[in-house]
Amino acid sequence: xxxxxxxxxxxxxxxxxxxxxxxxxxxxxxxxxxxxxxxxxxxxxxxxxxxxxxxxxxxxxxxxxxxxxxxxxxxxxxxxxxxxxxxxxxxxxxxxxxxxxxxxxxxxxxxxxxxxxxxxxxxxxxxxxxxxxxxxxxxxxxxxxxxxxxxxxxxxxxxxxxxxxxxxxxxxxxxxxxxxxxxxxxxxxxxxxxxxxxxxxxxxxxxxxxxxxxxxxxxxxxxxxxxxxxxxxxxxxxxxxxxxxxxxxxxxxxxxxxxxxxxxxxxxxxxxxxxxxxxxxxxxxxxxxxxxxxxxxxxxxxxxxxxxxxxxxxxxxxxxxxxxxxxxxxxxxxxxxxxxxxxxxxxxxx
DNA sequence: GCAAGGAACCGCCAAA
DNA sequence: CTTTTGGCGGTTCCTT
Numbered sequence: 001x002x003x004x005x006x007x008x009x010x011x012x013x014x015x016x017x018x019x020x021x022x023x024x025x026x027x028x029x030x031x032x033x034x035x036x037x038x039x040x041x042x043x044x045x046x047x048x049x050x051x052x053x054x055x056x057x058x059x060x061x062x063x064x065x066x067x068x069x070x071x072x073x074x075x076x077x078x079x080x081x082x083x084x085x086x087x088x089x090x091x092x093x094x095x096x097x098x099x100x101x102x103x104x105x106x107x108x109x110x111x112x113x114x115x116x117x118x119x120x121x122x123x124x125x126x127x128x129x130x131x132x133x134x135x136x137x138x139x140x141x142x143x144x145x146x147x148x149x150x151x152x153x154x155x156x157x158x159x160x161x162x163x164x165x166x167x168x169x170x171x172x173x174x175x176x177x178x179x180x181x182x183x184x185x186x187x188x189x190x191x192x193x194x195x196x197x198x199x200x201x202x203x204x205x206x207x208x209x210x211x212x213x214x215x216x217x218x219x220x221x222x223x224x225x226x227x228x229x230x231x232x233x234x235x236x237x238x239x240x241x242x243x244x245x246x247x248x249x250x251x252x253x254x255x256x257x258x259x260x261x262x263x264x265x266x267x268x269x270x271x272x273x274x275x276x277x278x279x280x281x282x283x284x285x286x287x288x289x290x291x292x293x294x295x296x297x298x299x300x301x302x303x304x305x306x307x308x309x310x311x312x313x314x315x316x317x318x319x320x321x322x323x324x325x326x327x328x329x330x331x332x333x334x335x336x337x338x339x340x341x342x343x344x345x346x347x348x349x350x
Numbered sequence: 351g352c353a354a355g356g357a358a359c360c361g362c363c364a365a366a
Numbered sequence: 367c368t369t370t371t372g373g374c375g376g377t378t379c380c381t382t
Contacts (some may be wrong), residue, residue: 116372248358258372263359265370275358307381314380 012086018058025092026123034183036201107133121173123181131155139169144177192251242305246278283319290328
């Protein structure tokens, strides 16, 4: 049998699970990683059978829209036969709706997966779903930094790792959000087919995410974490501290470098000077909030560290060529609008 | 939409 | 000698 990186080359089925209120964007990034890994490996080795097959399962099969304005075609449903399934990905839910995590049918199904699939993976607040399903008893786990304390309080039997991008404990993996989800997926690819492939995929992902577009562009800055060795921690801190002073002198201080040298090295490594990068992060997080249904622009601006609503508007124009209001309208239209062609099990940004 | 002041960026050069 | 770092100053861009 042909093997690469120690793994036999049979097709591994990766299932992304959605449920009412789940954030499809959480699944998008890791699924792209598996897509790219599959394509890259096929190109390089001239395979006939793809190493990964990515599917989305929902409450029922067929075309469905998620609340973040993404639409998809579910090729399987919760409760379906899982024979031959390799990995199951569980996204988070829109914040402020803990009752979403108590869907008995979903939780029972997740429980039934233990020992029958190779990996059960949560992204962001999806960790709460795994917790509620009882999969995290006595295990390490992480979640979005904002919810870490909540997780700790709610489930004392879980060993919460607050500052990790992702954790792995046996067959159970958890991650800290979309950024962590990318790193986590890359780590799984590495686990399966080696570091060379995961690096290749990371590079390809960055190029892809840098293409101009609406949603695709949003994660360019997230993906940058995967390719910087030096500033990973700093960028993580930036994401967690959007309301703090993120001026160049301050960032240089955090990085223990002179402002001049920091600007130079940062630009080289990340492809954008510090201020522009920070602005991009702020816009990106604001977009996610808007897409998630936060409609008070003033509050979003404050939360993301813009000095004012006006500042946020300018930053949007500069990076996305549209105003927050326009972005909001589109997100809303996509949420409530008519479904267009749901592609073969993939997801599409509108 | 404008002017004034400030921040960011980058080329250049010198020191480590 | 090469590479990395840090300071200076001019220009541009941004904020108020």
